[in-house]
Amino acid sequence: MILWIKNARIATMDEDIPEASSAVVNGKYFAYVGDEAGAKQYVESQPDRDVRELDAGQRRIIPGFNDSHMHYLHYVKTKIHVDLTGTTSMRELIDRMREGLRHYDPKSGLWFVGEGWNHDFFEDENRFPTRRDLDLISTEHPIMVQRACGHIGCLNSKALELFDMTTKEAVEYSKYADVDETGEMTGVIKESLFDYFKSKMPAPSIEALVEMMIDYQSDLFESGITSVQSDEYNYTPEGTFFELQDRLRREAEQKRLRLRISGQALYFKPDALEEAFANGYDHTYGNPTLHISSTKLLVDGSLGARTALMRQPYADDPETSGLAMFTQEELDELVMISHRNNTPAVIHAIGDKAIEMCLNAIERARKTMPYLTPRHGIVHCQVTDMDLIQRFKELDVVAYIQPVFIDYDMNIIYDRVGRELAETSYAWKAYKDLGIHHPFGTDCPVEPFDPFKGIYCAVTRKGFKSDQPYVPGQALSVEEAVYAYTAEGAYASGHECIKGKIKEGFLADFAVLDKDLFSISPEEILETSVDLTYVDGECVFDRAAAIDR
Ligand SMILES: [Zn+2]
The missing domain is CATH 3.20.20.140 (Metal-dependent hydrolases)
Incomplete structure (x- = not known):
C-alpha cells in the first residue's frame, strides 16, 4: 500500500530538506519526501496501484514525538489510583482519598493508592502526610499516597502493619524512613526504601498490566507521541520485569502494541545487572517497537x-x-x-x-x-x-x-x-x-x-x-524544541538512522497538527492539538473519527 501525503507543510527535521510539501509512504517507510511533482512522479513509477491519499489541507506535519524519559506503566497505573495532583491542602488530600475510597474494591487484593500530591502547594500545613493523617481515611484498608516526584510516599497504620517493617529496621534505614520523637515510624518512606516497598506491594497481574498498556497507548497517540523511552521496573510485580518485556515484544509482533517503547531498565545491584545481560536483556534485545535501550540508574x-x-x-x-x-x-x-x-x-x-x-x-x-x-x-x-x-x-x-x-x-x-x-x-x-x-x-x-x-x-x-x-x-526556538522532541530522542535510543525525521528510508511515524507551530504565538502552542497520528504509515489516531464516536 502507498500513502501519498499532499498539500502539506512538512517540517522534516532533516537538514538536507527542512521543508517539504508532499511525501510518499511505501509500506512502513517514507519512500519520497519533497514537492508535489516529485511525489507524483514517484507514485506513477510504482507498480503498486493501491494508492491512498492524505490531503493535509496545508496543515503542519512533524515527525511523531519521542518522549525520551517517562514511566509509561506507572502512567497506566495512575489510571486506577486516586489522582492527587493539584491538591492545595492536607485537608483536600484527605477529602479526595475519602471520595476515592467509595470506588475502592478491597477484594481486588490491591492497596488503596493515591498519587501526585506536593506539600509545597499545601496552604494549611506545609509538610508530608503521615500515618495519622491517612488513618483518618481508613484504618481497615492499607493506604499509600505517593508524592508527585515518585521518590517519597506515606503509608497508613494498616499498610505499615502489612509491610511488616519493624521500628528496629526503620531506625536502621532512618535515612529513608522518618521516625517521630517517640521513635515510632511516621509512615513516611523515601527513595530506595520506597522503591523496594513499591516492588513488594500487591500489583495487578502481568496479563492485566499488558492489556492496560495496550489500551492506554491511544492517550499518547492523541498527543502525537509515537515513541517513548520508559522506565517501568518499579511498577512491575517483583521479579516479572523480563516477563513483561517478553509479553510486550510478542504484542508488538502481533501489532497490538503500536507505541514504540525503548526500555530504560532500572537496576540497583551489580549482580542483577550482570544476570540480565547474561540472559540477553541488553541493548540488542527486542524489535523496532519494543526493545531495551539502556540501563537506568538512580x-x-x-x-x-x-x-x-x-x-x-x-x-x-x-x-x-x-x-x-x-x-x-x-x-x-x-x-x-x-x-x-x-x-x-x-x-x-x-x-x-x-x-x-x-x-x-x-x-x-x-x-x-x-x-x-x-x-x-x-x-x-x-x-x-x-x-x-x-x-x-x-x-x-x-x-x-x-x-x-x-x-x-x-x-x-x-x-x-x-x-x-x-x-x-x-x-x-x-x-x-x-x-x-x-x-x-x-x-x-x-x-x-x-x-x-x-x-x-x-x-x-x-x-x-x-x-x-x-x-x-x-x-x-520552536524548531529546536521540536528537533529535541523528535530527532534527538531517536538518537538517544540509538534509532537516528530509522526514525525521528521525515526522510526517505525512515519509519513513517508522524503527526498532523491543527495549528502551524512555527508561525503562532507561544500562548497558542499550548492550544495546539493533534488531528492525526501515524505509526508505520498507518493511522493510529484520528481526532475527527474520535469526535464522531
Ligand atoms: Zn523518571
Whole structure:
C-alpha cells in the first residue's frame, strides 16, 4: 500500500530538506519526501496501484514525538489510583482519598493508592502526610499516597502493619524512613526504601498490566507521541520485569502494541545487572517497537524534597545537601558493567554533586574501554555550572531534559541553591550550542506527557502561571524544541538512522497538527492539538473519527 501525503507543510527535521510539501509512504517507510511533482512522479513509477491519499489541507506535519524519559506503566497505573495532583491542602488530600475510597474494591487484593500530591502547594500545613493523617481515611484498608516526584510516599497504620517493617529496621534505614520523637515510624518512606516497598506491594497481574498498556497507548497517540523511552521496573510485580518485556515484544509482533517503547531498565545491584545481560536483556534485545535501550540508574532524589545531591548544603536548609543512593565506587561498578556490555547507562541525577559522580563514572568507563562507545546519558541534569556542562561535551554524554520541569522548579531553584548556581541550571541552550545531544521528555506521570507544554516551556522559559521568564537566555526556538522532541530522542535510543525525521528510508511515524507551530504565538502552542497520528504509515489516531464516536 502507498500513502501519498499532499498539500502539506512538512517540517522534516532533516537538514538536507527542512521543508517539504508532499511525501510518499511505501509500506512502513517514507519512500519520497519533497514537492508535489516529485511525489507524483514517484507514485506513477510504482507498480503498486493501491494508492491512498492524505490531503493535509496545508496543515503542519512533524515527525511523531519521542518522549525520551517517562514511566509509561506507572502512567497506566495512575489510571486506577486516586489522582492527587493539584491538591492545595492536607485537608483536600484527605477529602479526595475519602471520595476515592467509595470506588475502592478491597477484594481486588490491591492497596488503596493515591498519587501526585506536593506539600509545597499545601496552604494549611506545609509538610508530608503521615500515618495519622491517612488513618483518618481508613484504618481497615492499607493506604499509600505517593508524592508527585515518585521518590517519597506515606503509608497508613494498616499498610505499615502489612509491610511488616519493624521500628528496629526503620531506625536502621532512618535515612529513608522518618521516625517521630517517640521513635515510632511516621509512615513516611523515601527513595530506595520506597522503591523496594513499591516492588513488594500487591500489583495487578502481568496479563492485566499488558492489556492496560495496550489500551492506554491511544492517550499518547492523541498527543502525537509515537515513541517513548520508559522506565517501568518499579511498577512491575517483583521479579516479572523480563516477563513483561517478553509479553510486550510478542504484542508488538502481533501489532497490538503500536507505541514504540525503548526500555530504560532500572537496576540497583551489580549482580542483577550482570544476570540480565547474561540472559540477553541488553541493548540488542527486542524489535523496532519494543526493545531495551539502556540501563537506568538512580543516583539522587528530587529538588522539591531536597534529596537531590548537592556539592554544597541547600541554601534554604543548610542541614542537608541531599541523599546519595550510591558511593562513587558503587556507581563506577554499575556503569562499567553496562559499558562493558555496550549498553548505555542513563542515570537519574539532579543535583550538581550527583551529576559530577555520573560524569566521573562515565569518564572512567570510557577511558578503560575506549573501543566501546555506548551513548551514556544523564536524566534530568538540572543543577549545573558551566564546567559540568563542558564535561558532557568532552565525555559525549546525552542530556535527557524535561523542559516542563521549570513550571514548578523555577519557583524553588533560587531558594534551594542560591542565585549564582540557579542561573547556570536548566541550561538547555548551552547543551544545544555545545553540540551535546539533548532529547526532550517529561518524566510522566511526574508531569503530564503533553509535548506542547514542554515546547512552550522550552521556548518561553516560563511556567504556565508565571509572567517573568527564568533565565531567558537559555530559551530555544520552536524548531529546536521540536528537533529535541523528535530527532534527538531517536538518537538517544540509538534509532537516528530509522526514525525521528521525515526522510526517505525512515519509519513513517508522524503527526498532523491543527495549528502551524512555527508561525503562532507561544500562548497558542499550548492550544495546539493533534488531528492525526501515524505509526508505520498507518493511522493510529484520528481526532475527527474520535469526535464522531
Ligand atoms: Zn523518571
